[in-house]
Amino acid sequence: MNFGNSYQRTTPIVLNLIIINVLVYFAQMVFGGNEPLNKVNDLFALHHFKSSVFRPYQLVTHMFMHGGLFHLLFNMLALWMFGSVLERVWGPKRFLTFFLVCGVGAGLAQMGNYMYDFRHFDSGAYSFNPEEYDIMMRAGATVGASGAIMGVVAAFGYLFPNTQLFIMPIPFPVKAKWAILGIIALDVFGGITRAANDNIAHFAHVGGALIGFLIVLYWNKTKKQTFY
Numbered sequence: 001m002n003f004g005n006s007y008q009r010t011t012p013i014v015l016n017l018i019i020i021n022v023l024v025y026f027a028q029m030v031f032g033g034n035e036p037l038n039k040v041n042d043l044f045a046l047h048h049f050k051s052s053v054f055r056p057y058q059l060v061t062h063m064f065m066h067g068g069l070f071h072l073l074f075n076m077l078a079l080w081m082f083g084s085v086l087e088r089v090w091g092p093k094r095f096l097t098f099f100l101v102c103g104v105g106a107g108l109a110q111m112g113n114y115m116y117d118f119r120h121f122d123s124g125a126y127s128f129n130p131e132e133y134d135i136m137m138r139a140g141a142t143v144g145a146s147g148a149i150m151g152v153v154a155a156f157g158y159l160f161p162n163t164q165l166f167i168m169p170i171p172f173p174v175k176a177k178w179a180i181l182g183i184i185a186l187d188v189f190g191g192i193t194r195a196a197n198d199n200i201a202h203f204a205h206v207g208g209a210l211i212g213f214l215i216v217l218y219w220n221k222t223k224k225q226t227f228y
Contacts, residue, residue, distance in 0.1 A: 011087035045141035063103035065143035106147020109207020147204040151212025
């Protein structure tokens with residue numbers, strides 16, 4: 001087996017993003033684990049802008065952290081599957097720019113979601129002392145590359161709409177455009193209904209997908225490319 005050829009098939013930015021995410025995840029485990037109230041999360045996860053530990057750079061750093069091993073594995077698999085294709089089409093520099101902008105866009109969408117989730121507390125409808133309020137905001141911090149990857153997935157669906165995808169548990173192939181629209185619709189539904197114990201940042205996913213779609217739409221406006 002030729003491992004060199006396998007690595008060559010994985011584009012450089014995608015490969016390096018995967019390596020960085022894996023290293024950061026192991027650093028999380030060493031320095032604090034996945035408990036929400038720890039120094040690593042305080043520094044690098046994305047917090048409500050009213051939180052005492054919020055820093056603007058968290059709009060970038062949160063996308064290199066993950067809440068669990070399966071969260072990491074699922075995101076890295078999606079990044080490898082869809083991101084490698086886009087990096088070959090656009091080149092490393094454009095793909096990296098796209099990925100980071102989608103991640104920041106997802107973070108901004110999540111900040112808006114924080115404002116909505118905390119609206120009753122901010123209006124004074126509930127009484128909390130400042131320390132309790134700050135602990136609530138710290139515990140609700142967001143981590144994960146999912147928002148940026150949803151931008152990648154949305155761009156793939158736009159550029160390769162008729163590619164057949166197998167989406168578990170659907171027993172037959174589905175065209176990319178329908179599969180990805182379905183995934184986004186599920187995120188919108190999940191964000192609106194917000195089931196108990198649901199800790200998924202649905203609107204961050206939707207924000208990343210929307211930013212990704214708008215960017216690729218703009219890039220293709222003057223240079224129309226046709227893909228399968």
